[in-house]
Amino acid sequence: MNKKLVLPAFTLRAAKQNIQRIENAWNSKDPTKIATVYTSNCxxxxxxxxxxxxxxxxxxxxxxxxxxxxxxxxxxxxxxxDKSIAVRFEYEYHTETGQWHRAYGNETWEFTEDGLIEKLFIRIVNSPICESERELY
Structure with a gap:
């Protein structure tokens, strides 16, 4: 088992640790690493x-x-x-043409007993922005 997994039942501290673990996986930009936080049938x-x-x-x-x-x-x-976490998220990226975007919204994650996300519910808004409007570096 991955020692970084935080298992349900979540306390506030455990929920925040899990959020940081998932944020780190996504910011690695490595699809294999990102996939490790989800069940194979998520x-x-x-x-x-x-x-x-x-x-x-x-x-x-x-x-x-x-x-x-x-x-x-x-x-x-x-x-x-005990078994779910809700987050507010924001991310920025640019396309190959150089157009920057900001996406934001909320997600709810439902976890298995072994600490992996099995269901993910997302509401998102994605808007083009100027590079000078970026907030995340």
Whole structure:
């Protein structure tokens, strides 16, 4: 078992440790490392989009890495229960044409007993910004 996993039932401290672990995985920009925080059959609900683990998750992460250059994520604690964590997120990236974007919203993560995310519910707004408007470096 990965020693960095924080297992349910979450306390405030444990929830914040888990948030930091997940933020670090995403900021590594390594799809393999990112995938380690999710179950192999993790379900993602992102507005009209639905992903279900395995190859769809790997394809999503690969495409995201190729399209969202200079990616930087910041997660903030919102709430938690024994087996779930809600966060506010913000991330910035640019496309290969140089156009910067900021995405923000909220996510709720449901965890398995072994500390992996099995369900992810996302609400997101993504807007183009000028490079001078960046907040995350």
């Amino acid at each position: 379900e993602w609900y992102n507005g009209p989009d639905f992903l279900c683990g395995g190859s769809s998750l790997q394809t999503f992460l690969k495409n995201k890495r190729e399209k969202e250059l200079g990616f930087k994520l910041k997660l903030e604690y919102w709430a938690h229960t």
